[in-house]
Amino acid sequence: MMGDCLTATTALPWSELRLPMADASLTVAQTSPEDRELLRRIQAGNTDCFAELISRHQPHVVRIVSRRVPADDIDATVHDVFVRAYFGLGGFSGSVSFDHWLAGIAVRTCYDFWRSRHRAEWPVSALTDAHHRWIEQTLTAASDEEFKDHARKKEATEVLEWAMRQLSPEHRTVLTLVHLEGRSIREAAELLGWSTVNVKVRAFRARRALRGILLDSSRGGT
Amino acid sequence: MGYSDDELKKLERALTETFHVPVDHPADQGEMARRVMRTLRRSADAGELGQAAGIASGLLDQFVWRVATIAAAVVLAVSVLTVQVLRTSTGESTLLLAEEFEATPLFGD
Numbered sequence: 001m002m003g004d005c006l007t008a009t010t011a012l013p014w015s016e017l018r019l020p021m022a023d024a025s026l027t028v029a030q031t032s033p034e035d036r037e038l039l040r041r042i043q044a045g046n047t048d049c050f051a052e053l054i055s056r057h058q059p060h061v062v063r064i065v066s067r068r069v070p071a072d073d074i075d076a077t078v079h080d081v082f083v084r085a086y087f088g089l090g091g092f093s094g095s096v097s098f099d100h101w102l103a104g105i106a107v108r109t110c111y112d113f114w115r116s117r118h119r120a121e122w123p124v125s126a127l128t129d130a131h132h133r134w135i136e137q138t139l140t141a142a143s144d145e146e147f148k149d150h151a152r153k154k155e156a157t158e159v160l161e162w163a164m165r166q167l168s169p170e171h172r173t174v175l176t177l178v179h180l181e182g183r184s185i186r187e188a189a190e191l192l193g194w195s196t197v198n199v200k201v202r203a204f205r206a207r208r209a210l211r212g213i214l215l216d217s218s219r220g221g222t
Numbered sequence: 223m224g225y226s227d228d229e230l231k232k233l234e235r236a237l238t239e240t241f242h243v244p245v246d247h248p249a250d251q252g253e254m255a256r257r258v259m260r261t262l263r264r265s266a267d268a269g270e271l272g273q274a275a276g277i278a279s280g281l282l283d284q285f286v287w288r289v290a291t292i293a294a295a296v297v298l299a300v301s302v303l304t305v306q307v308l309r310t311s312t313g314e315s316t317l318l319l320a321e322e323f324e325a326t327p328l329f330g331d
Contacts, residue, residue: 047262048259050259051256051259054251054254054255054258054259055251055252055255058251058255059249059251062247062249066247067241067245071245078254079254079258082254082258083261083262083265086258135233138233138236139232139233147239148239151236151237151239151240151243152240156239156240156243157243159237160237160240160241163237179234179238180238180241181241210234214230214233214234215230218224218225
């Protein structure tokens with residue numbers, strides 16, 4: 001039934017819609033014809049086609065969300081991303097790909113997730129001996145191969161999460177986009193809907209904060 | 223003892239590598255789509271009930287903004303008039319000054 005949503009192909013007046021945060025100079029892939037057709041049908045009232053859009057883009061959204069929120073909260077956050085996307089469809093511009101637009105919503109939903117958690121004063125536990133051992137082993141890794149092996153260990157994920165939980169939601173979000181994912185300041189700003197200056201300043205402060213946290217850990221801090 | 227700058231950079235690089243390690247998350251696509259569509263349908267039902275309230279709220283918003291705009295305009299007009307009246311009463315009006323000049327004979331006419 002949902003597959004029927006993709007049978008017709010009609011030219012769409014996407015230029016009529018403009019996304020406020022869309023930057024015309026950004027060279028992002030255009031929305032695929034299949035997505036356009038599904039979106040046109042949803043706008044025409046066939047809302048069931050949104051289920052097919054979810055199926056098409058769920059792996060992409062899960063990839064973004066799973067790196068940002070705890071494993072137990074991935075499903076609920078992905079659900080929120082698609083609900084938000086549905087209600088935001090009227091503001092979608094065809095000038096960027098649907099994937100890219102959805103990525104922005106996913107990043108902002110994860111940011112909101114940490115904002116709500118931050119307010120709830122989530123306690124941060126201390127690093128254990130195993131974590132300190134992991135840090136020592138990583139720092140003394142003799143080869144690149146050994147270094148990468150250490151990075152794949154469970155302790156590595158725990159140390160990363162431990163450090164990230166001490167950052168503010170803003171710093172966490174910007175650090176993830178710019179320093180961990182390696183996105184440009186401009187791309188991060190566009191995904192978050194913030195100004196480039198704001199992202200640049202926060203990226204600098206976030207990295208400084210992370211280094212401070214790591215330094216404190218070496219002195220026997222939290 | 224603290225880390226050196228090189229050690230900190232190495233640690234940051236290790237954490238970046240860790241971040242890129244693929245996360246295994248079993249995703250049931252059909253189930254997620256069903257859950258989202260259920261939520262959307264519930265929202266739509268609630269939306270129909272709340273539509274009238276929404277319209278009323280929108281009209282109230284419009285009314286409040288209009289009244290506020292009119293009130294601001296009236297206050298502005300009253301302020302301007304008050305200033306004018308005060309100037310006139312203290313003899314600062316340029317018009318009155320001009321009239322005074324005209325009424326006074328120059329060069330002993």
